[in-house]
Amino acid sequence: MSAGYRPPFGAWGYLAFIAVLAGVPLVAPQFWVTLGNYVGLYSIVALGLVLLTGVAGQTSFGQAAFVGIGAYTTAVLSTQYAVSPWINLAVGLALTLALALFLGFITLRMKGHYLPLATIAWGISLYFLFGNLDFLGGHTGLTGIPALTLLGAELRNERHFYFLIWGITLVALWSTNNLLDSRPGRAIRALRGQAEMAEAFGVDTARLNIVVFVYAALLACISGWLYAHLQRFVNPTPFGINQGIEYLFMAVVGGAGSVWGAVIGATLITLAKQVLQDVLPTLLGKSGNFEIVVFGVLMVLVLQRAREGVWPWLARLLPARAPPPVQAAPPLPVRARTAPAGVLLEVARARKQFGGLVAVNDLSFVIHPGEILGLIGPNGAGKSTMFNLISGALPLTAGAVTFRGESIGGRKPFEIARRGIGRTFQHVRLIPQMTVLNNVALGAYLRGTSGVVRAALKFDRAEEARTRAEAARAIARVGLAAQTHDSAGSLPLGKQRIVEIARALAADPVLLLLDEPAAGLRFLEKQELAALLRQLRAEGMTILLVEHDMDFVMGVTDRLVVMDFGEKLAEGLPAEIQRNPVVLEAYLGGVA
Amino acid sequence: MDLQIFALLVQDGITNGAIYALLALALVLVFAVTRVIWIPSGEFVAYGTLTLAGLQLGTPPGTVGLLAGMAAVAGVMEIYACISRGEARRIPRQLLTWTGVPVAVAAVAWWLASPTLPFWAQILVTLALVTALGPLLYRIAYQPLAEASVLVLLIVSVAVHFALTGLGLWFFGAEGSRTPPFSSESFEFGGIRISVQSMLVVAASVGLIAVLYLFFGRTLTGKALRATALNRVGARLVGVSPDLAGALTFVLAALLCAFSGVLIGPITTVYYDSGFLVSLKGFVGAIIGGLVSYPLAAAGALFVGLVEAFASFWASGFKEVIVFTLIIPVLLWRSLTTQHHEEE
Numbered sequence: 061m062s063a064g065y066r067p068p069f070g071a072w073g074y075l076a077f078i079a080v081l082a083g084v085p086l087v088a089p090q091f092w093v094t095l096g097n098y099v100g101l102y103s104i105v106a107l108g109l110v111l112l113t114g115v116a117g118q119t120s121f122g123q124a125a126f127v128g129i130g131a132y133t134t135a136v137l138s139t140q141y142a143v144s145p146w147i148n149l150a151v152g153l154a155l156t157l158a159l160a161l162f163l164g165f166i167t168l169r170m171k172g173h174y175l176p177l178a179t180i181a182w183g184i185s186l187y188f189l190f191g192n193l194d195f196l197g198g199h200t201g202l203t204g205i206p207a208l209t210l211l212g213a214e215l216r217n218e219r220h221f222y223f224l225i226w227g228i229t230l231v232a233l234w235s236t237n238n239l240l241d242s243r244p245g246r247a248i249r250a251l252r253g254q255a256e257m258a259e260a261f262g263v264d265t266a267r268l269n270i271v272v273f274v275y276a277a278l279l280a281c282i283s284g285w286l287y288a289h290l291q292r293f294v295n296p297t298p299f300g301i302n303q304g305i306e307y308l309f310m311a312v313v314g315g316a317g318s319v320w321g322a323v324i325g326a327t328l329i330t331l332a333k334q335v336l337q338d339v340l341p342t343l344l345g346k347s348g349n350f351e352i353v354v355f356g357v358l359m360v361l362v363l364q365r366a367r368e369g370v371w372p373w374l375a376r377l378l379p380a381r382a383p384p385p386v387q388a389a390p391p392l393p394v395r396a397r398t399a400p401a402g403v404l405l406e407v408a409r410a411r412k413q414f415g416g417l418v419a420v421n422d423l424s425f426v427i428h429p430g431e432i433l434g435l436i437g438p439n440g441a442g443k444s445t446m447f448n449l450i451s452g453a454l455p456l457t458a459g460a461v462t463f464r465g466e467s468i469g470g471r472k473p474f475e476i477a478r479r480g481i482g483r484t485f486q487h488v489r490l491i492p493q494m495t496v497l498n499n500v501a502l503g504a505y506l507r508g509t510s511g512v513v514r515a516a517l518k519f520d521r522a523e524e525a526r527t528r529a530e531a532a533r534a535i536a537r538v539g540l541a542a543q544t545h546d547s548a549g550s551l552p553l554g555k556q557r558i559v560e561i562a563r564a565l566a567a568d569p570v571l572l573l574l575d576e577p578a579a580g581l582r583f584l585e586k587q588e589l590a591a592l593l594r595q596l597r598a599e600g601m602t603i604l605l606v607e608h609d610m611d612f613v614m615g616v617t618d619r620l621v622v623m624d625f626g627e628k629l630a631e632g633l634p635a636e637i638q639r640n641p642v643v644l645e646a647y648l649g650g651v652a
Numbered sequence: 653m654d655l656q657i658f659a660l661l662v663q664d665g666i667t668n669g670a671i672y673a674l675l676a677l678a679l680v681l682v683f684a685v686t687r688v689i690w691i692p693s694g695e696f697v698a699y700g701t702l703t704l705a706g707l708q709l710g711t712p713p714g715t716v717g718l719l720a721g722m723a724a725v726a727g728v729m730e731i732y733a734c735i736s737r738g739e740a741r742r743i744p745r746q747l748l749t750w751t752g753v754p755v756a757v758a759a760v761a762w763w764l765a766s767p768t769l770p771f772w773a774q775i776l777v778t779l780a781l782v783t784a785l786g787p788l789l790y791r792i793a794y795q796p797l798a799e800a801s802v803l804v805l806l807i808v809s810v811a812v813h814f815a816l817t818g819l820g821l822w823f824f825g826a827e828g829s830r831t832p833p834f835s836s837e838s839f840e841f842g843g844i845r846i847s848v849q850s851m852l853v854v855a856a857s858v859g860l861i862a863v864l865y866l867f868f869g870r871t872l873t874g875k876a877l878r879a880t881a882l883n884r885v886g887a888r889l890v891g892v893s894p895d896l897a898g899a900l901t902f903v904l905a906a907l908l909c910a911f912s913g914v915l916i917g918p919i920t921t922v923y924y925d926s927g928f929l930v931s932l933k934g935f936v937g938a939i940i941g942g943l944v945s946y947p948l949a950a951a952g953a954l955f956v957g958l959v960e961a962f963a964s965f966w967a968s969g970f971k972e973v974i975v976f977t978l979i980i981p982v983l984l985w986r987s988l989t990t991q992h993h994e995e996e
Contacts, residue, residue: 185976356815
């Protein structure tokens, strides 16, 4: 849902939301204020999970343990060492940061399911640790936690505390929403299933995964700190694995794709729990926590029937808002280019083996600046493997790839991207829910510098405006200006391929690698693509084109390298290749 | 610590480890074929013990009601699925499979439950009842999501764990149960006292593992499951139904868990919610094997059992902390030795 990433309503909507929130403690009975406090505390934790699960595609069942670290840090320091709660918050955040970095480093390098499994394990382990350490009060917990003092006033009253909780919740919502609509935000959205694409545009996905995980953990820690000073007492129970699971349920039920899903999920689950705990024991005639059956079944149903959660249903009820127009802004810095002479890229005896299969067999060729080189060959010739050896998606078995005089063989894709090689993918890799503009802006990732903190605090707006303007220019350059604000997934395949080229152009590459850009295109679309490539060449771009559509290739390339069975069969001008008997035999199985 | 205590702890560790190994095998099996990380396996263990305990009292266990209820839900889902696919004529057959058979199992168990039922028959009834829950659970919770990502399936698993724990409380009550050992004999061997019960547990585990080995190596069905585990699409193309493979996997896995429940009953008091920790110990073992290797998973589970036995001797309060913190060095080791993969 692209709507989820945009502010769903205008300034008036926000003001109304805040007014309603602020009204609760002034008029509502105590019970509702208490409930409101809990919804706020839970929303903060669920918000972290929205970013982690709904956006980045990782998950954690152990957030309650981070909440516990926040709560216990301040409980111990304020009761036993009389340290100010505000200092304790900083200490708790530092502890959480260290732990989350450590756990993230261990688990996030591996397949997606190790992190959640590890979170279950440490969730349990920390729970038992809280319950068994004497200085943490064991299973009975710690009492006598002092009230918070804010601007000289003690927050002893729950109604006063309400304003603090929701003040922090709103700041967290605001900053998370800012983050999603920014340079790191676009990269985070690519983490779910598109990490390879993100790497090709310079995103260090391993690092970004950890950053997101840490962000979620820090939010949980803040919630725990608030909890300890609201309750003035802590014991291990609210930090156990079951609470950790309920936090995740909140994010999923509310809609893990949007920050508003966190608030809605926290509200729904808190209210449902309240009602079920009242109703179920009377209804069933037995006492016990039977609400977990309802939650469990509800979750399975949500995942089977409405995986996006409740928020998209509500979002549809809100009036649609026009996307913000792209403002004019100065261009982003441009890469220094070498004079158009000599060799831009040299492949020397490149070799790739998969076990016993030699996919690329000691292949050598060069690309000169400003030319379109076609790499062609029958199916299975090893073209795409060769392509991936240049882009860094596959490591070389032997040989060398040199780009602008520097060896790039064996480097990671994001390092190669940094050096000025842009690429497209044979199977389109766009983020379908994002607009064309945002997809293309992701291509300019390396041309910006805004990090998570700057983006969350909205200090990145000048750069963001330039990035958007740059993306819009790239979109106009490939002739898709009319589709700028459409979601990428709604375009036909041919146009999606063109968006891929625009995204690669937004990276300001010196060399453009195109992997079968004409596949699946209709005749007219192919002609438009050919025109676009000629225009790019006229503007000084160097292009490597991997393709097996002969007609298309003959029309646009300056030179051709023909591959078959991993080896170079021929090299030359298109007209020579067309008459080359060896090539004809490879393609047609003998001269007909 | 003298040799006597050491030997005792090792024996304890191996006995528990053998039970965790059965679980670890079930978890690897389920993950390999269906990509489900089967957190609720622990509830099946608890159901196993509690069912046997119920039969010991000579009354029909709570599992009978649970089985009948799940069979009814699965039946409704099948009717809906048949109608929405326009295959209404298949309804009777599907109903017979998904509702008729489980209800028949439940009815037989209900009819057999009496104080005079011999112990071995009680065990068989327990295994039948709990095993029958496995494919029903797959049909109800997982099959509609068979194409979903590992992450979604994992969240479903946790949700199912919640639901089954609550249902366990409803059907079995909050009371804990122990079941009698198969044997209270013991014998001296080289100055060390060895209980026959421990020997039986280990022998039963090893026997089951051998049976599984033969099943996967020698039978067509076993080979079909292995094929599905390796390549789902490919298996489907040569005619192995993924739904059938999934259901069959859950039959086997539920059987392994039910058997673990029967074995663990005499060792520890089992409550409706005890299964979670047991299954997670199986997971720690399975993760040591990378969730793919059966022998490594079994070895890992044995290791977990030993660590647990020694931890409970030296620092009983921190037993769980130690066992679950064990996963951190294991993950660190795996993370440094495994290639980075992208999850699609």
